[in-house]
Amino acid sequence: MQVKSANEKFTELFDKLEGCKEEEQMQKIEEMNELMEEMNENEFISVISIGMFEKMHKMIEEKKMTMKNAFYLMEHIGHCKELKGIFITSFYLSKLYYFVQKMIINEIEKKEEKNEKILADLCECYLLLSPGVSSELLSISVPCLLKVALRKEESEETRKExxxxxxAVSNAGYWSVEQKLYLNEIKEIVLFHQxxxxxxxxxxxxxWLYLIYRLDFDKSLEREIVFKLHFLREVKREMEELTRCVDWKRKEKERGGKVTEDELILMRWFKTLGIYFSKYRSKNEEFxxxxxxxxxxxxxxxxxxxxISNKCIYTLREAAKxxxxxxxxxxxxxxxxxxxxEIQQSASICKSTCYCLRFFLNISRRLRExxxxxxxxxxxxxxxMEIFEKMEEGGYEDAIASFHEIFGFLNNxxxxxxxxxxxxxxxxx
Structure with missing residues (x-):
């Protein structure tokens, strides 16, 4: 008997949601959430489709799915999407996207007391799942979610919220927001955590990812990031803690291709560092x-x-520049x-080969100045002289010569x- 794949099981569970009562529906969504964590990128994209969001919208309108259950599923989709670094447009192209937008506006425009929990859930889904957002809703969503993040109660539920x-806020880093809407709150959150x-x-x-993205829009943040919040010191400490949680000897085949959450977070730190090195230009003793x-x-x-090693080389490439x-x-x-x-051991033509070559290209250019x-x-x-001797000792010239004929291919x-x-x-x- 053929074993069903994670995305096949997910689709079957989703198709059964419509006929379930609220509690049974929640149980099925919990199973779907677990299946999402097992999926690779292609499997994930195949099930998180426009059709899935369209059907969710229809179920909500027909009162066959509660907003609580819809939020639970959408938030976990967003969580998996962000951790795995998967880009999707299916939510943005569905009716559910406009429905969520409308609900945020309606909640803000209420004359009576607003439901802060519903507003926060709506903003999370909107920012987590949308590849594009309106400036109006961005100026609503970021302060709303930072207000949630300022909560200091010591409970597992609060930490998860x-x-x-x-x-969700980190996924809004690509877009410009007025400094007054986020900076004081972020500083308070960071300093309290420290x-x-x-x-x-x-x-x-x-x-931190959100804050580093801000450098694109506001260079005045450099001093805050480096000298008041101590970015590099904090990254170093976080990386050291995460590396102690990773089983470096366990091979991919033994894991069935699965990547642990600690490994995914570590890779997100390298993404953050790559952005930092590409934008920050001031001297910093914490280097x-x-x-x-x-x-x-x-x-x-x-x-x-x-x-993970590819992310490291990419980060070193940006640092060398x-x-x-x-x-x-x-x-x-x-x-x-x-x-x-790394370049000596490169057995196949891949991104890491390109990153290594760019690393040395950046160094040689700087040393010519x-x-x-x-x-x-x-x-x-x-x-x-010192680097020349190190390169000569490591067989660098032969390695570069062996790749020369494929530089154009690597670029393309x-x-x-x-x-x-x-x-x-x-x-x-």
Missing amino acids: VEMALL KHHNLTHLAYQSI DGFIDSIVKVLRAARENKRE NESVRIDDLLKEGAVEAVLE KTDNEMEEVNRKAMK KFYGGLSLNISDYSVNV
């Missing part, structure tokens, strides 16, 4: 020892957690050696931004 609220450790790992990562923490994760992940990161830190804290090892400061120029030449396949001139990758002394 705060986590969902901040996860003192009392009240947030989950995912909640804390989410609030000291930080590159080493990334290198340690890269080496731990190399054998059995390729997705950022002039506020000293090249001697990349050398002394092991980044140059670790990426050399002469300076009028005599002492800095002496240091630059010494650094060039992975949007690599690689130079086609092989000499651009060399450090000449």
